[in-house]
Amino acid sequence: MTEAPAHARQLFAGDFPEVETDEGRGALIAALLEDGDRDDLAWLAARIGREALAAWVERHGARRLSRRSRTLWTAVLALPPTPTPAAAEALWPLA
Numbered sequence: 568m569t570e571a572p573a574h575a576r577q578l579f580a581g582d583f584p585e586v587e588t589d590e591g592r593g594a595l596i597a598a599l600l601e602d603g604d605r606d607d608l609a610w611l612a613a614r615i616g617r618e619a620l621a622a623w624v625e626r627h628g629a630r631r632l633s634r635r636s637r638t639l640w641t642a643v644l645a646l647p648p649t650p651t652p653a654a655a656e657a658l659w660p661l662a
Contacts, residue, residue: 575599575607586614596623597631600640621646629655 576583578598584591592615599607600620612620621644628637629649641648 569610569613572604572606572610574604575610578602578607593623593627593631596620597627600624600628601632601636617644620644625649 571583575595575598579594584594586592586595595611596615599611603611620640624632624637624640624644625646628640629652632640634651637649640646
């Protein structure tokens with residue numbers, strides 16, 4: 568098991584989440600898809616795979632990623648575009 572890149576570890580103020588747990592995996596994916604650099608993303612993809620990333624973006628991306636990141640990852644992973652939830656736009660127009 569390879570250790571996460573230093574930049575990825577800096578994104579978390581406390582303990583670094585464990586990729587083996589559902590909660591930890593979700594936190595890692597959300598943070599690294601939003602703010603990760605090339606090394607972070609390569610490490611994440613090697614750890615969980617493209618299919619798991621695509622499934623996460625489809626299931627959680629609308630709630631856990633910014634519009635900009637969601638649009639990027641939807642295109643990169645060749646996923647159908649997902650509409651922004653109405654509640655998200657009502658609370659934050661940039662969602």
